[in-house]
Amino acid sequence: xxxxxxxxxxxxxxxxxxxxxxxxxxxxxxxxxxxxxxxxxxxxxxxxxxxxxxxxxxxxxxxxxxxxxxxxxxxxxxxxxxxxxxxxxxxxxxxxxxxxxxxxxxxxxxxxxxxxxxxxxxxxxxxxxxxxxxxxxxxxxxxxxxxxxxxxxxxxxxxxxxxxxxxxxxxxxxxxxxxxxxxxxxxxxxx
Amino acid sequence: xxxxxxxxxxxxxxxxxxxxxxxxxxxxxxxxxxxxxxxxxxxxxxxxxxxxxxxxxxxxxxxxxxxxxxxxxxxxxxxxxxxxxxxxxxxxxxxxxxxxxxxxxxxxxxxxxxxxxxxxxxxxxxxxxxxxxxxxxxxxxxxxxxxxxxxxxxxxxxxxxxxxxxxxxxxxxxxxxxxxxxxxxxxxxxxxxxxxxxxxxxxxxxxxxxxxxxxxxxxxxxxxxxxxxxxxx
Numbered sequence: 001x002x003x004x005x006x007x008x009x010x011x012x013x014x015x016x017x018x019x020x021x022x023x024x025x026x027x028x029x030x031x032x033x034x035x036x037x038x039x040x041x042x043x044x045x046x047x048x049x050x051x052x053x054x055x056x057x058x059x060x061x062x063x064x065x066x067x068x069x070x071x072x073x074x075x076x077x078x079x080x081x082x083x084x085x086x087x088x089x090x091x092x093x094x095x096x097x098x099x100x101x102x103x104x105x106x107x108x109x110x111x112x113x114x115x116x117x118x119x120x121x122x123x124x125x126x127x128x129x130x131x132x133x134x135x136x137x138x139x140x141x142x143x144x145x146x147x148x149x150x151x152x153x154x155x156x157x158x159x160x161x162x163x164x165x166x167x168x169x170x171x172x173x174x175x176x177x178x179x180x181x182x183x184x185x186x187x188x189x190x191x
Numbered sequence: 192x193x194x195x196x197x198x199x200x201x202x203x204x205x206x207x208x209x210x211x212x213x214x215x216x217x218x219x220x221x222x223x224x225x226x227x228x229x230x231x232x233x234x235x236x237x238x239x240x241x242x243x244x245x246x247x248x249x250x251x252x253x254x255x256x257x258x259x260x261x262x263x264x265x266x267x268x269x270x271x272x273x274x275x276x277x278x279x280x281x282x283x284x285x286x287x288x289x290x291x292x293x294x295x296x297x298x299x300x301x302x303x304x305x306x307x308x309x310x311x312x313x314x315x316x317x318x319x320x321x322x323x324x325x326x327x328x329x330x331x332x333x334x335x336x337x338x339x340x341x342x343x344x345x346x347x348x349x350x351x352x353x354x355x356x357x358x359x360x361x362x363x364x365x366x367x368x369x370x371x372x373x374x375x376x377x378x379x380x381x382x383x384x385x386x387x388x389x390x391x392x393x394x395x396x397x398x399x400x401x402x403x404x405x406x407x408x409x410x411x412x413x414x415x416x417x418x419x420x421x422x423x424x
Contacts, residue, residue, distance in 0.1 A: 003274045003413045004201050007382040007391060009364040010213075011349065014295040018287025018313045018349060046218035053299070059237055059357045069236035071356070085238035109194070109229045119233050119357055126215030128206035128381045130360065148228050156223075179222050188225040189234060189358055190199045 008129035034063030034101030046179035050094020054124035058086035065104030115142035196230035203384035212377035237356035260310035262291025262329030274416030278322025293332030345372035
């Protein structure tokens with residue numbers, strides 16, 4: 001039997017009514033193991049104008065590189081306090097901020113480990129279906145050989161790698177730029 | 192590690208990012224080609240939620256305040272299946288909508304229609320083992336927006352579903368049969384494939400209607416399905 005997936009529609013401007021209850025901007029409560037990071041940035045439209053009515057959803061592995069999901073059969077420890085899920089709206093200045101831990105590496109399609117990364121879905125008024133992207137970490141030795149990063153032209157890879165914010169240990173900047181020369185790399189999962 | 196991916200989506204059944212008649216998409220749709228990636232463990236896993244996070248009362252939008260909201264009470268129900276027609280149990284379904292007058296309880300909604308003190312317009316449910324969900328709500332009103340001259344949104348309810356993995360995430364809108372505004376709504380019409388977009392229109396249903404109480408509308412949602420059935424011994 002073959003059905004067709006339901007067509008996507010925009011979240012529109014009023015999604016807060018329905019989606020606020022599952023907002024989660026602190027993914028790693030006290031006691032979760034791993035290197036703590038705070039990630040912040042802005043969502044900018046084609047005119048460089050901040051987008052105040054967007055939200056991100058984050059999905060990630062724990063510090064050992066294990067997903068809290070039945071399909072992850074790796075013999076790695078589960079962290080019962082870590083669900084790996086975040087939902088973060090932008091504020092009036094188009095800024096989002098969330099706190100989490102740096103995930104461990106997970107297996108990649110070529111048999112090697114993938115560099116630590118967060119999966120991000122981006123939703124907003126004006127987007128008819130979500131955008132899918134990833135956040136990678138700076139100064140990470142596994143970045144260079146990461147299978148997915150290597151599918152991206154070298155000059156655009158930097159849009160996927162968060163930058164350290166100087167003077168703020170553990171703070172990283174990563175932006176969602178919708179159009180233009182610094183447009184963030186977005187991924188296609190089989191449309 | 193062998194990963195069974197998800198089926199490619201049928202051409203035309205999902206909207207492009209840029210849809211010129213929907214003006215807000217012009218500055219917010221990416222212009223560079225998106226990079227096709229294979230499914231990895233990251234995409235075939237995804238957030239899961241304990242059923243207890245959904246309050247049992249959260250599926251009745253008419254019982255969230257001291258009084259009943261104004262408007263026509265309706266039952267919206269259906270099934271959540273994957274493309275292989277398997278029911279998806281334990282899937283969180285979130286909805287939000289305007290009140291009967293076509294006004295959202297949201298600070299940026301400037302439409303000159305009354306708020307209803309007895310209606311928030313937010314509901315949650317979790318599918319049972321047969322993939323079924325059910326909401327009690329009121330029929331949302333149509334409302335004007337500023338997309339073009341004399342622009343009106345067809346009546347709709349927003350739906351958000353997670354499904355079993357990151358790959359199955361879906362946000363969409365449900366419409367009502369017979370709504371005269373549907374042919375003129377650029378958001379409804381953003382999907383090229385006519386049959387695909389018409390599946391966003393719910394079906395009036397006597398079976399789920401409650402005599403002397405509420406009319407029923409059925410709306411089934413199909414999330415992406417796996418490409419290959421796992422090998423059986």
